[in-house]
Amino acid sequence: MTVSTRVDLALLGIRGTPPVHRTGGAGxxxxxxxxxxxxxxxxxxxxxxxFVFDGDRVLYDGADVGVEVRGIGRPRFYDLTTADGxxxxxxxxxxxxxxxxxxVVQTCVRYGEDQRCRFCSIEESLRAGSTVAVKKPDQLAEVARAAVDLxxxxxxxxxxxxxxGRDRGARHLARCVRAVKAAVPELPIQVQCEPPADLSVIQELRDAGADAIGIHVESLDDGVRRRWMPGKATVSLDEYRSAWAEAVRVFGRNQVSTYLLVGLGEDADEMITGARELADMGVYPFIVPFRPHAGTLAVDVDRASAPDAAVVEKVTREVASHLRLVGxxxxxxxxxxxxxxxxxxxxxxxx
Ligand code: SF4
Structure with a gap:
């Protein structure tokens, strides 16, 4: 499939509901x-x-677009329940x-309307009753074992x-990793959190058994950060750089990543330059188009729309080319x- 067809699918979406899908949540x-x-x-x-998803093909105006699509079956572990119900x-x-x-914690200290990331709906799935606020380490261990086995x-x-806290949630992550690794030692785990104010927590996460880490900045443009993520923007880009450097030291090159969202208004060339710098320091810049969906301030208040396909394609291609260059x-x-x-x-x- 060409990159441009993949970009079109990511931006225009599909009609139809594959068996595995999400409504609301983080990211x-x-x-x-x-x-x-x-x-x-x-x-x-x-x-x-x-684009219409008909179960195993994607049709455009009734015509097959020539990409092989397979739905992913509903997993069997979804039918199970913990001992505490x-x-x-x-x-x-x-x-x-x-x-x-x-x-692991479905609430966010930054979820006040004037602080939250405008693309995020982390607490909406909690309100809808489709998740629980805090996942206990032993519950995660039980679910992970079943998901691997079944x-x-x-x-x-x-x-x-x-x-x-100064750990910004990382210590609960470490407890969860430890419990899952005890039950399923063969399962690689990535943790994702804001830069902890106390950088030694990054080593704690690794010691707990985490294999990789995502420290997600979403934009390298401070103006965009203040507009889209007023709460998170209070953590400076310098703090992000220090956390990424420490994470690369602890986890290793290319075991650290960050999201960069295309479509928030950041200049495309500046994003490409920033992404190259991240790659050069060992951090994988995960380029993702902004995805408007109901339940976020971006859509419900700002009426924001998906980014331009040509911009998504350009950033994706140029960052991919640099990633290949640096291996x-x-x-x-x-x-x-x-x-x-x-x-x-x-x-x-x-x-
Ligand atoms: S890229 Fe990350 S958020 Fe997206 S489906 Fe994969 S694991 Fe989930």
């Missing part, structure tokens, strides 16, 4: 998970899209083909809403979003 959500030409893809569900599906979800993903899950992503592939990360790749077009572009 880019409201999508269906499918395999496109064998690669995992998280595609927005859009009732107005010209919580459905496994509320504790962790299947992403892509084989990623178990969870938000559904062939091969890696795990643990993210968290930000807490008030960094998402699939070489032990776990995490870059290893999965479903929310980005970088793997289609060869990175």
């Amino acid at each position: 880019p959500t409201d999508d269906g998970h499918v395999l496109i030409d064998g690669l995992p893809a998280a595609i927005p569900r859009n009732p107005d899209s010209p 919580v459905g496994y599906e509320k504790i962790a979800r299947l992403h892509g083909r084989d990623v178990l993903a969870t938000t 559904d062939g899950v091969r890696q795990m992503v643990m993210t968290t809403g930000t807490s008030n 960094m592939a998402g699939t070489e990360q032990r776990a995490g979003c870059a290893a999965c790749g479903a929310c980005s077009m970088l793997q289609t572009a060869g990175a």
Whole structure:
């Protein structure tokens, strides 16, 4: 499949509901998970899209667009319940083909209307009753064991809403990693959090057994950060750089990543330059188009729309070309979003 078709699918979405999908939550959500030409893809569900998913093909105005699409079956672990009565599906979800993903704390200290990231809906899935506020380490261990045994899950992503503490939520992540590794030692885990004010927590996460880490900045432009992420923008880019450097020291080159969202207004060339610098310091810049969906301030208040396809394609291609040049592939990360790749077009572009 060409990069431009993959970009069109990511921006226009599909009509239809694949069996594995998400509504609300942290990061880019409201999508269906499918395999496109064998690669995992998280595609927005859009009732107005010209692309229709009919179960194993994508049609455009009734015509086959020539990409092989496979739905991902509902995982068996979704039908189980913990001893204390919580459905496994509320504790962790299947992403892509084989990623178990969870938000260990589903609330965020930055979720006040004047502070929250305008693209985020982390607390909406909690309000809808589709998840629980805090996932206990032993619950995660139980679900992870079942997801590996019943559904062939091969890696795990643990993210968290930000807490008030100096660790910004990382210590609960460390407890969860420790419990999952005790139950499923073979399962690689990526943790995701804001830069902890106390950088020694990064070593604690590694010591707990985390294999990779995502420290997500979303934009390298301070003006964009203040507009889109007023709460997170109070953590300076210098603090991000220090945390990335420490994370590369602890986890190793290409085991650290960050999201960069295309479509928030950052100059494309500046984003490409920043992404190259990140790659040169060992941090994989995970290029993802901004995805408008209901339940976020971006859509409900700002009426924001998806970015221009040509810009997404240009940033994706140029960053992918630099990643190839410096020998960094998402699939070489032990776990995490870059290893999965479903929310980005970088793997289609060869990175
Ligand atoms: S890239 Fe990350 S958020 Fe997207 S489907 Fe994969 S694991 Fe989930």
